[in-house]
Amino acid sequence: MDWDKLRIFHAVASAGSLTHAGDSLHLSQSAVSRQIRALEESLNTTLFHRHARGLILTEQGELLFEATRSMSKRLEAASARIRDSEEEVFGELRVTTAHGFGSLWLAPRLAKLYSKYPDLNIDLMLEERVLDLPMREADVAIRMKEPSQADLIRKRLMTVRMRLYASHQYLEQFGTPHSPDDMREHRLICQGTSSTQVSAGASMVQWLLGHDITSRLNVNNYFGVLQCVKNHLGVGVLPDYIVASEPDLVRVLPDVESAEVPVFLAYPEELRQSKRIAAFRDFVVEEIQEHRRNLEAQTSPDD
Template sequence: MDWDKLRIFHAVADAGSLTHAGDTLHLSQSAVSRQIRALEESLGTTLFHRHARGLILTEQGELLFEATMSMTRKLDGAAARIRDSEEHVFGELKVTATVGFGTLWLAPRLVKLYEKYPDLKIDLILEERVLDLPMREADVAIRMKEPSQSDLIRRRLLNIRMRLYASPEYLEKAGMPQSLTELASHRLICQKTDQPQVAAGARLVQELLAQNISTMLTVNNYFGVLQGVLANIGIGVLPDYLTADHGRLIRVLPEIESGEVPVFIAYPEELRQTRRVAVFREFVLEEIQAYRRAQSEIRGS
């Protein structure tokens, strides 16, 4: 099968338009149309339904598009490995993480990675939505649950829990609650249970709200919750990985915590040998080890 025709078919299927595909390929609309007709004739089938507003893939066209998507991903992976060398790491790496972990733990540590690899370009995508790694919405993901896709390489980094924390200034003014029932007289800072977050954190917030909390501050991510705690507004529900970087936080009601939340790093199989992915993976693993040492020192002090 003629790869040049497949390349043009892939561009048309992706754009849904002969004109837009032609712009991308720097070909005229008529040239693109001729190649598509020739491909359909060679396959003996129709690949697109023609409509006034654009093109829609037929069932046979969808099958071919799946094949060209797979070929494109493999070519992208090969090109990335060719561009990378053992001595020089450069180019763009798309990393996705949750807003909380990406903002509060990952981003402050990236300076160490840039010191080693100054030509690396990291596109950090922070959102709760799970991006599709096999479809290359991102190259690497750090997720608060094990990825379900079978064609991903994954590794558990650590387990975290959501706990209650406050600033020394707030506790000096409002007092340290000695029981869960006493929490009702304090201001709680947390995410709403209907907002995107780890299920264990939402369940903990639901348990706390059952204590008839009279005053609250709700924020849609843990970064905002942390800022509220540091501003002495109240007692916040926060992930325990913050304690390594925010030693002034005081844990409140140590017996209260969420269930364990696993943290995984994952990336597509075809990027296993890509240097950008490899150095990022090793960087994260090294930082996790340093974090664990810091946590051990905190517990031992």
């Protein structure tokens, strides 16, 4: 099968348009159309339904597009390994993690990574959905449980617990709860139990709701919960990694917390030698070590 025709087919299938594909390939629309027709003739099948608004893949076209998509991802992996054979760290690195960890812990620290590697381009994908690393939906993932996918290198980074926090202003206005039953007099801010979240957080919320809390504010991610707590709306269930960067927050009911949630970094085995992966992994490990030191300094008694 003609590789050049497959490359043109993949561009057309991705763009859904001969014109847009031609622009990306620097070919005329007629040249792209001729190549598609030639490919269809060689396969003795129709790959696209042609409509006024664009092109739609036929069933046979979908099968071929799935194959070219897989080929494209494998070529990207090979390209990444070739580029990383040099000493410099540069190019695109696709990082995926959950909304809360990505927006509250990772994103505020990325300036340090960029200052060290200014030619690195981070594509940060905040997803509760677990992306397929072996199929190169992302290069590296940070997840709140050990990845189950095969052919991954994984490293346990830290553990997280969900705890209760409120702002100074809220507690001055509404008082501080001293027992779970006192939470009946307060608004609980949390992820809804039907939201995608770690099971430890969901279990903690269910337990708290068993104490007849009548006022509740549900938000579908921890970033939103944090904003509500900072604006004095109630007592929020939040991961403990936010504490160092949010000095206005006060921990409430210190005996109440979730089970430990492990945090793992993972990447495909085929990227073991990637210098971009190594640079990112080392950066995250260093930041976690500094994070721990800051927490210990905050919790240790004054001399």
